[in-house]
Amino acid sequence: MDESAPTVALTMRHEIVANTMLVVSGPWPPAPEEWNARCRDCATLDYGGVLVVVDPACPGPSSRQRMELAEAFKSRGCLTNVAVVTDSPAHRGIVTVMNWMQKGSLKAYGPARFAEALKHAGAAPSARAAIVRRVHELALQLNAPGIVRAMALDSALEPPP
Numbered sequence: 001m002d003e004s005a006p007t008v009a010l011t012m013r014h015e016i017v018a019n020t021m022l023v024v025s026g027p028w029p030p031a032p033e034e035w036n037a038r039c040r041d042c043a044t045l046d047y048g049g050v051l052v053v054v055d056p057a058c059p060g061p062s063s064r065q066r067m068e069l070a071e072a073f074k075s076r077g078c079l080t081n082v083a084v085v086t087d088s089p090a091h092r093g094i095v096t097v098m099n100w101m102q103k104g105s106l107k108a109y110g111p112a113r114f115a116e117a118l119k120h121a122g123a124a125p126s127a128r129a130a131i132v133r134r135v136h137e138l139a140l141q142l143n144a145p146g147i148v149r150a151m152a153l154d155s156a157l158e159p160p161p
Contacts, residue, residue, distance in 0.1 A: 010141070012030050012031070012034050012142070013034075013141065014037070016046075017134050019047055019049075019127075020050070020121050020123045021051070022053075023053070024054075024135055024142060024147065025054045025060075026139070026147075027056075027146065029059050030058075035061065040072070043073070048080070049122030050081070050082040051082075051083050051085070051123065054085070054088065054147075055139070055146040056086065056088045060094045061094070066094070066101075081120050081121055082105055083117035083118070084108045085109050085110070085113075085117050086109075095107070095108040118131065136148065
């Protein structure tokens with residue numbers, strides 16, 4: 001792990017927000033305990049789709065971690081749409097590799113296409129503003145400036161009055 005990484009694992013966070021599993025990865029490699037918790041919850045929790053937002057400085061999951069996640073999704077028994085929001089070419093390559101294992105359910109989106117990513121992940125339009133706010137909160141907790149810079153709170157995602 002990078003020497004500037006936190007001493008207590010705080011590399012990624014995941015939670016269910018309005019039937020969408022939200023995963024936010026900060027700028028450091030995923031810590032094993034956080035990755036294991038994500039894989040466990042991907043396999044066992046009830047959710048409709050997955051939205052992953054990754055800081056561009058994050059190297060992404062290792063090949064072993066990618067296999068563990070593929071197994072977690074497989075053990076779930078049904079394919080789930082996964083939208084990965086990133087502007088990193090390396091992350092897009094990882095999505096391509098993982099997509100082969102997930103039979104086309106993963107798609108990468110640039111931050112400017114965040115609304116499309118939410119739609120692919122199955123997020124209800126009424127929940128989108130809450131999801132965007134939570135992404136920002138988690139990005140701040142993870143000290144992920146790449147996410148905070150790339151994504152502005154978009155009033156277009158707010159539900160109509």
